[in-house]
Amino acid sequence: MIPVVVILVYLAVIAVVGGVAWRRGRENTEDFFLASRSVGPIFFFLSIFATNMTAFAILGSSGQAYRQGIGIYGLMASSSCFVIPLTLFFIGTRLWAIGKKFGHQTQVAFFRDRWECNHIGTVIFALSAAMLVPYMIISIMGGGTVLADISASPETHQPIIPYAWGCAIVAVVVTLNVFLGGMRGTVWVNILQTTLFLCFGAVAVAVISHALPLGFGDYMQKLAADPKTRFLVTRDRMPPQTFWSYTLIPLSSIMFPHMAIMCFSARRVSAFKQTVVAYPIAIMAIWLPCVFLGVLGFAALGKIPDPDGVLLRMLQSYAPVWLAGLLGAGIISAVMGSDAHQVLALSTMFTRDVFAHYGGHEKFGERRSVHFARGFIVVVTIIAYLVALALKEKQGIFEIAIRYAFSGFAAMAPVMVAALFWRRSTKWGALAATIFVAASLIATGFLQGKPAPAPAPPAAAKPSTNTLATAAVPTNNPPYLAATNAPPSKPASAAPAAAKPKEDIIWQIGHGADAVRVLSRAPNGDVRFLNGYMTVFPMVLGSIFCVVLFSLATPPPSRETIAKYFDS
């Protein structure tokens, strides 16, 4: 009951902050969408960090570490430590400067002006919105699931807050916060949210270390000494191709509309200086304890039915109940921090890139545009809520969509780089890359959806030795998840053992040991390229190729436009 009370108090605080921000706000779009480009350095860092962190950073990271071991940190966290600050440094600062100079509020507004185009901007908008919507829906689904899990009675396992109510609470609180406060309310709430989930990891490790019967080192030595669990403290089961491919995924970060829009909101460009230096440390502060506790959970708890709940189980077993409340608030913070920015970004895009661009602004004025944006926020959240209820059982579809959205946004990064740094780039290059990315996503989705080939006949009866696989039946895969070559789940210790799922080779060149698997599907259904690289690799390459080739083959923008965006 205590965790529920902590969470409800926290949610009430968020709604109140939205109300206070509303009283400070002005009725124009720049204030509503960008807080009048007045966000100070500390608020900017905390807010842009909250924008990019989802519940996966806490629950999913520990769950994946439980399944795959410590390699998850290098795969997802330290690659982000390198790539995301660099993109903020090179792209975010330029976006800020252009927004400040020309008043742009979205990426599409910049593309339209930079490349003297109209409908091509709309195509980019459509692809961005299509990739963002599933993310928003799954945030609400995640919020409902987390509230139901945390409020479940230890005896009866019945949730005090059922899934439908949990989704409704998250949707209402996010709507209130964004509807009333716009960017200002969202940023203010992010201060509380980021502080909460930055503190959580260190507190959890400290508290759990005191309650465990053995020391941390003893558990790690135990895992290392057992051949069955050794992979948890190494990267034995992590293909190097996956590990390398993943360094391209964080390119998506700056292309997510909510991240790019945040870049427009800073008061001064110097806010980026502190942000890019602090960002890797903040990632480490969250991910390192969560990954460590996930691996530790395997050693301390053994097999559990839901690996994504390993952190919760560790807290229930080894920490006081108030810490579970803090965890709940931390997770809900992560869910709502990113969800609020996604809702606001969708509203900003529709209002600026569609409503205002196609005449709504001239016809109805600034004040009415803000009313349109608020109306849109309510409508889109209601739709997302209804979808979250209706398609609860099909959550996996949205999870797959999000995984591809990360690859899609990463593959759109060359378009942004071309717009900012290559004066010869043209709208046709941008259009070609956008169509290529959209086509790649559709093709990948089609291949992923194809029925898997029939497995080979069962081998001789033999108990499974794969303790990881027998432990884990993932049911709630957050973003990023399963974009790895994680072994697929199996029923616990089934005997006779089920046939091992095979890689499905779609296109292969050559035969035998020298064969190159150009296109294949991993046992978990993920499409792989060139002997195991993730699809983000060919997508980024193809996008670069399209931008360069079609730009060189078509006339450049006018000299006036180039002079506007580039120093002579």
Next chain:
Amino acid sequence: MKKLLLFLLVALVYAAHQDVWNWRRPGPMVFGFLPIGLAYHAAYSIAAAVMMAILVRFAWPKGLAEREASSSQPPPPHS
């Protein structure tokens, strides 16, 4: 020369992410409990922060500094 050195720094940090030498070994345990692969990437995160501090110090774009100076003025109407 400065640009080349900074480029090499970024390339070096990127290359350091692919620590193949830690792939299959669990130890030594750093501080007695952190597997080497995890400790290495935690240190890598700190190295990334240091790299960014160096870039901010030596590669901050000049044009942006000028814009910073004039950023107190209100922006022109939307395009």
